[in-house]
Amino acid sequence: MRLLFLLFPLFLFSLNLSEILTHPKSYVRDFYLTEFMRETNSTTLAYKAYSSLYKPKPFKHLRILSRKSPIFRDIYMCVNVKPEYLRKVNISCILNNGLSLKTMSKLKKDDLKYLYNHLPEGKVKKAVFAFLNNNFSFIFKDRDLGYYFILNYPDKKIDQIINDFTLFEDNYFYLFVKYAVLNDLPKIQKSLMGLDYKNFDDKIKWWLFINALKNKNEQLAKKVLYSIKQKTTKIYFWMWQLGNNAAFQELLNNKRIDIYTLFAYEKAGKKFFIKTNIIYNSVKSPKYNQTNPWEVLKFWDEFKKRKDLFTFAKELDSDKSIALKALVLDKAFKFKYNLFITPNIYEDKNISLKSFVYGIARQESRFVPASVSRSYALGTMQIMPFLIRDYNSNVFNQFDYKENIRLGVKHIKWLFSKLHDPLMVAYAYNGGIGFVNRRVKNYFKYKGKYEPFLSMELVPYDESREYGKKVIANYVIYSHIFGDNNITLHKILKK
Known part of the structure; x- marks a missing residue:
């Protein structure tokens, strides 16, 4: 039993x-x-x-x-303090970020006065004072208060010229710079262009580069970009966009496919190499069952410890553990090759839709049916429990890939009916359609010298920003695998 x-x-x-x-x-x-x-x-x-x-x-x-x-x-x-029961809670709980700055900004003046009179001294009380007096000029003269506002409430109300950033030049400064660049804070962005970029690490330099490019200062953007030490495909891509043909060649020499190298390959008419077949079914009973979440946990524990990865991959050589073997081989080959497996999860005469489904599944779970994320997204398509219930399905059936794929495809079709654009659908699958409508679609540009790539780098959430790039690259690759070479990045990103 x-x-x-x-x-x-x-x-x-x-x-x-x-x-x-x-x-x-x-x-x-x-x-x-x-x-x-x-x-x-x-x-x-x-x-x-x-x-x-x-x-x-x-x-x-x-x-x-x-x-x-x-x-x-x-x-x-x-x-989770809401305005309607603000006076019913113990005021001490507000000290634990129970009252967000967004909620605070919507409070009536009487409620703000009540808070100010009952809160002890600290950044929360100072924040209440700012909203009470509609005066935010002093917030960037206090390190804790400044971080509190720009990370949690990057609203245009706080925008101002900052002549001295030394108070914030610490390990968290890149967050300050990133949030200032990603949001509509033109005065702070202008202030950032006066910084000596040479004093900062690559993470901060990247956002200073994007800031300069966003504000149409190409000369500064080039200087900052070229000062970045670790040259990734993303850096080479932007060097190429700024006129460096040697950087274009670096992209063509890179065998690992991502959105940047794929775009360069297409431009040069160069074919990319991928490997789809990795299973020879030499093992009848693989070591781990990829449809059982507890077994997948054991796999991950062993995966972290194993040194002989090629031997480990052989122990998983079965259609029943194809996704696990692909993960092991990818690491064994030190991520130099492009493994795009095609487990039999979905069939459709519409190759474009089929390829998009595979592109999502690869990015969401690498095709592991018993995947559970930190936010409890479930299965191959990593569907959130609330959405599963909205579709009148059972959360405990989601490790059966057929049911999980059925719901995932249903959701993808619905997103396409609302958004139409594969890139927007990718962002929405990750962050929700509300996020795309509020924070992406209206700010996204397809026209302009560096578009839509600059807009892609300005998608607000880190996870969604990178997710969209990876899914679109996957989509193109699977389109080619399934026989449609007409789907390309250049066509998808040209509006």
Whole structure:
């Protein structure tokens, strides 16, 4: 019976807390604990599950507990203070970032006065003072307050000329620069162009380069770009865009395909080399079952420790563990080659749609069916539990790739019906359609000297920014694999 359970894990049974807790702490276990918290009618057991979490998420988990008991409702109100119950909570909880700057900016003057009179001295009280008096001129004269505002509330209200950045020139300064560049803060951006870029590391230089390019100072942009020490494909690409043909050749010499090298390959009419077949089925019973989340956890533990990676890959030489073998081989070859496996997950006469689905699946999970992310996105297509429920499906069925792919394709088709553009759909699949409509689509440019690449570098969230690039490159590559050579980056990115 125990063996049966291992082969067919918790999603076939009613959740059992004791059984869940026999597994090691991980995001997989946290997912099951979260679902147990949702399912149980016992406040005591829900709290026990909460106390056993590997990485608690206050908004998510305390919200679930708040539905079980008034005690937890009060605690949840503290970590998610809303204007309507501002005066009902213990003011001390606001010190733990329970009241966001965005919420603070929407408070009435009476509420701001109440906060100012009851809060102890500190950055939160100073922030309230700024909103109360609609005066933000002093916030960048205080390091903690300055970081607090620009990282959590990069609104145009805080925009101002800054003559001295020395207060912020520390390990976190690149965050200051990045948020200033990504948002509509022209005065701060202008101030940043007066910095001596030579004094900073590559991370900060990158954003100073983007800032100069965004503000149409090509001469400064070139100087900053060329001063970056670690020359990645992204750096060579931008050197090429700024007129360096030697950098173009560097991209053509790079065998590893990404959006930058692929664009260069297409420009030169050069073919890219990919390997799709890596399985010879020499193993009847592979070491790990890639459809079982607990088994996948064990795989990752061993993967981190193994030195003999090619031997490890041979132990996984089966269609049943193709995704795991691809991960091992990629590392064994030191990521020099392009492994684009084609597990039989989806068929469609529309090669464009099929290729896009494979492009998403590769980026989301590398085709591992039992994947669970830090945010509890599930399966091959990494679908969030709330979306799974919106589609009237069961979260515990998502490690069956057929059901997971079905929902993923359904969602992709819906996104295409709203956005039409493959790049926008990629961003939306990662960050949500609301994020694309509010923060991407309206700011995205297809016309201009460096477009749409400059707009791609200015997508607000780091994860979404890189995700879009990778999915579009995957989409083109899988289109070629499945027989449609007419789908190219140059066509996709030309509007």
